[in-house]
Amino acid sequence: MDMAKQPFCDYAVKFGKYQIRSMFGGLGLFQEQAMYALLADDIVFIRGGGSLDDRLKKLGCEKYRHVKKQTTATVNYYDITHLYESQDGRLDELIRASIEYAIEDRKTQYTTGPLRLRDLPNMQLTLERMLKKAGIEDVAMFMDLGAERVFKKVQEKYGNNVDIRLLWRFAGAVDGVHWRLLQESRKEALRKACNL
Known part of the structure; x- marks a missing residue:
């Protein structure tokens, strides 16, 4: 793992056990098979959802854009690097909310999601x-x-x-x-x- 990503991974332990997988050109952090964080190019992103989207936008967090060859995908992950580096007091609560939204969304996909x-x-x-x-x-x-x-x-x-x-x-x-x-x-x- 890239040494620049290690500090955030160490920090993320406080939110519970997680798994790491390669995603979108970086590393995805997962809890209960739901991805809640993305570490790419020394930038930390967390998954949005519900009212968390507006909170993250108000804090100046921009959405992640994954560029691959001729396509660009904008996904619901927000850059929180400035909040992480400044040790913003709201960060723990934002990450916990992100984890909750990710897990809930994953569960919803299986209970109400694709039936076919x-x-x-x-x-x-x-x-x-x-x-x-x-x-x-x-x-x-x-x-x-x-x-x-x-x-x-x-x-x-x-x-x-x-x-x-x-x-x-x-x-x-x-x-x-x-x-x-x-x-x-x-x-x-x-x-x-x-x-x-």
Whole structure:
């Protein structure tokens, strides 16, 4: 891990156990599989949501823009670097609110969110049919299996010549992002997990 990111990771321990994954060209911090912080280019971003968006905007926090080749994605993460570096007294409460919104949003996605496989990011009716023929019946099963195991099931049904972009689509659906935003390190980990 980049030494510039380490201090924030050490600071984040106070908010509970977290996991780190490569996301959007940086590192994502997750609690209960919900990403609440992004560390990219020595900048600290936290996830917005609800009234937190307005609070962050009033504090001068700008949204994160991820530029990748010919596309730019603006995501609901706000730059809090100046608040972190100045040890702003409101920071702990803002991060706790961010974590709560992230976890709640993640839970909402599974309880009220996509009821059909085709409603997941990167998915469509033809992929839903393919997945059902491979034995993946619903969103819950898809999420429980994860991108790698879903891809392997599709390979078992349709053969090993299945396009690798399906693996990217499945990973994007699990992560809740467009497959073109997957980082090379994530793709490499997926390739290894699927022996590709």
